[in-house]
Amino acid sequence: DIQMTQSPSLLSASVGDRVTINCKASQNINKYLNWYQQKLGEAPKLLIYNTNNLQTGIPSRFSGSGSGTDYTLTISSLQPEDFGTYFCFQHNSWPGTFGGGTKLELK
Amino acid sequence: QVQLQQSGAELAKPGSSVKISCKASGYTFTSYDISWIKQTTGQGLEYIGYINTGSGGTYYNEKFKGKATLTVDKSSSTAFMQLSSLTPEDTAVYYCARGPFDYWGQGVMVTVSS
Numbered sequence: 115d116i117q118m119t120q121s122p123s124l125l126s127a128s129v130g131d132r133v134t135i136n137c138k139a140s141q142n143i144n145k146y147l148n149w150y151q152q153k154l155g156e157a158p159k160l161l162i163y164n165t166n167n168l169q170t171g172i173p174s175r176f177s178g179s180g181s182g183t184d185y186t187l188t189i190s191s192l193q194p195e196d197f198g199t200y201f202c203f204q205h206n207s208w209p210g211t212f213g214g215g216t217k218l219e220l221k
Numbered sequence: 222q223v224q225l226q227q228s229g230a231e232l233a234k235p236g237s238s239v240k241i242s243c244k245a246s247g248y249t250f251t252s253y254d255i256s257w258i259k260q261t262t263g264q265g266l267e268y269i270g271y272i273n274t275g276s277g278g279t280y281y282n283e284k285f286k287g288k289a290t291l292t293v294d295k296s297s298s299t300a301f302m303q304l305s306s307l308t309p310e311d312t313a314v315y316y317c318a319r320g321p322f323d324y325w326g327q328g329v330m331v332t333v334s335s
Contacts, residue, residue, distance in 0.1 A: 148322060156327075157316055157325035157326060157327055157328055158266075158316075158325055159325075160322065160323050160324075163321065163322075163323070169323065201265075201266060203266075203322065205322065208280075209268045209270070209282040209283075210268045210322075211268065212265055212266035212267070212268070213265075214265050215265060215266075
């Protein structure tokens with residue numbers, strides 16, 4: 115299975131900050147990489163699909179980039195509602211695998 | 222709007238089975254696969270497998286073969302996952318998700334305890 119190494123595992127930031135979260139795959143995943151936000155007690159919500167495509171209804175402050183094995187989620191200006199846990203997910207190879215998560219908390 | 226409504230929390234004894242459901246609405250059910258995902262604090266998110274809602278064909282992560290059985294009832298737009306021979310390690314939240322993993326159910330907490 116492809117291993118997805120996500121970093122950092124914990125990120126403390128303030129409203130208005132620009133933040134980046136990274137995922138590194140153990141092999142090339144051909145940009146088949148999604149990003150999700152999860153809040154406590156809720157289901158994950160799709161933010162970005164296939165590296166850089168913004169899901170309908172997601173604010174434009176979220177963006178994604180990357181290729182090969184390295185991928186990044188960027189939030190350009192943190193808003194209060196953005197705090198939570200973020201996951202990456204590769205669906206290039208069977209079975210799809212998830213990163214370990216980044217908990218984004220208020221500094 | 223697309224919705225996946227899952228059944229309620231389950232408390233089960235070791236060695237028993239549970240069957241959880243995922244009822245879809247707001248789209249053509251047979252146009253998308255339904256996937257199932259396990260979430261635990263220790264192991265994070267794990268992909269169990271998926272079912273082709275049109276053909277009923279199933280595809281399992283090797284790790285979950287023999288543990289999970291996926292089925293579908295097209296007449297009610299509902300997908301099911303049965304978990305068998307339960308152990309405490311099966312205690313988790315289980316999610317269903319529509320094919321491209323764009324919409325998820327609210328999750329079902331399954332607790333295995335004697």
